[in-house]
Amino acid sequence: MLSQIRFSTLRLALGLMLGALVLSGCVTGDGDTRHLQPLPARLVSDMSAKGMSQSDPILVRIFKKESELEVWKRDRSGQYALLKTYPMCRWSGQLGPKKREGDRQAPEGFYSVTADLMNPRSQFYLSFNLGYPNPLEKSQGATGSALMVHGACTSAGCFAMTDEGVTEIYGLAREAFAGGQRSFQVQALPFRMTPENMARHRNSPHIAFWRNLKEGADHFEATKQPPKLAACGRRYVFNAREGSGPFAPAEACPPYEIDPDVQPLVSQRQARDEARFAELIGSGTPAMSYAHLDGGMHQSFRTMLKSLGPERMQPMVAGKVEISRPDAALADPFGGDDAPGRTDTTGSLAPR
Known part of the structure; x- marks a missing residue:
């Protein structure tokens, strides 16, 4: 993965991370024409190979635990297909x-990003x-406010x-807006909903809440x-049939039906997943326990950061992290796949 990232850019990004962790928000400042940079030729070529154009609509999926962001794009079939996964x-x-301003929580939920929410500066x-x-x-x-992808x-x-x-x-969103997309959906999820x-x-x-997100x-x-x-x-409601409602977030749900073109497809998938879930529980799959560490990053960046030494790792070791067994806590503060006990630095389930 690191082969896709210029080494100088990575070093600069890591330096900014270590030097600016005390910043309390994602506010804006002055910029330049960086927001007008054309999409890389290789990315455009990948789109073409997948039956996509630069102007086709996009959708973004974010997975905290895996520390990955996916960009999906509508292809010539009319369906959305995965274009690229970013660490x-x-x-x-x-x-x-x-839940509240200042809790340092990255949000989870379904969001609609319009052109006025793009920040070129x-x-x-x-x-x-x-x-x-x-x-x-x-x-x-x-x-809370100014919760960004940046x-x-x-x-x-x-x-x-x-x-x-x-x-x-940013460029993919810019081109989708230019092609007529009025907003793109962001699905911010705690982990891949398997x-x-x-x-x-x-x-x-x-x-x-997570079961609702999984829906x-x-x-x-x-x-x-x-x-x-x-x-x-x-709770969220997805693909309610036209004419259902009215819906109000804080009010009881009115009678509604799921779009009949969608319901059989979703029900089939959910039945398969529920059967697998029951199988896992029946076979004794353990539930998570937790130690202390804050947030996370993709494994490729963890590997680079560990090479900088323990004194630079320390600012990241604060908060909570999931672990597979109590004696594994902090065996590897950055949770590599090669860590004893498979320590994982991607966060706790306990509210802060």
Whole structure:
């Protein structure tokens, strides 16, 4: 993965991360024409090979635990296909939703990014605002602002990429808007919503919320189309049939049906996942336990950072981290796959 990132850019990003962890937000500053950089020729070639054009609509998926950001793009079939996966350089907080200003939590949920949320003059190179809190989060009293995807590899509630990575992502959004897309959906998820991950995290206080997020992920996986969003009864509703509602996030759900073209596809996927989930529980798959560490980053960046020495790793070792057994705590503070006990630095399920 690091072969795709210029070494000088990476060193600069890591330096900014280590020197700027005390920053408390993702605010904007002066910039230049960096937001107008054309998409790399190789990326354009990849689009063409996958039946996509620069102007086709996009969708973004973010996975905290894996520290990855995916850009999906509509292809000539009319469905969305994965264009590229970007390693995330830094996210802060724990697994679980953001609740209040200053809690350092990177948010989880479904967001709609419009052109006015794009920030070409970001203090963190380039950025776009997720639009947190969304209507459901507002109805629950959530507070916070300027929750971004940006560059500079430092985070206090945002999702930080490298400058090179965010330049590509920003450019893909720019071209989609120019092609007529009015907004693109961002699915910010705690982890890949597999039966295996759901089984491991089944004792979390957030499990009901995550099951609701999984519904939306299932709708997308089953149809390869962004699910239509609504909210009621303090939860998301996906692909409600036309004419259903009205929906109000803080009110009880009215009678509604899922789009009949979508429901069989989603039900089939959910039944398969539930069967696998039951199999995992029946075979004794252990639930997670937790030690202390804050946030996470992609394994490629962890490897680079570890090479800089323990004194530079230390600023990152604060907060909570999931572990597979108690004696593995902090065996490897950056949670590499080769770590004793498979320590994982991607966050806790406990609220801060």
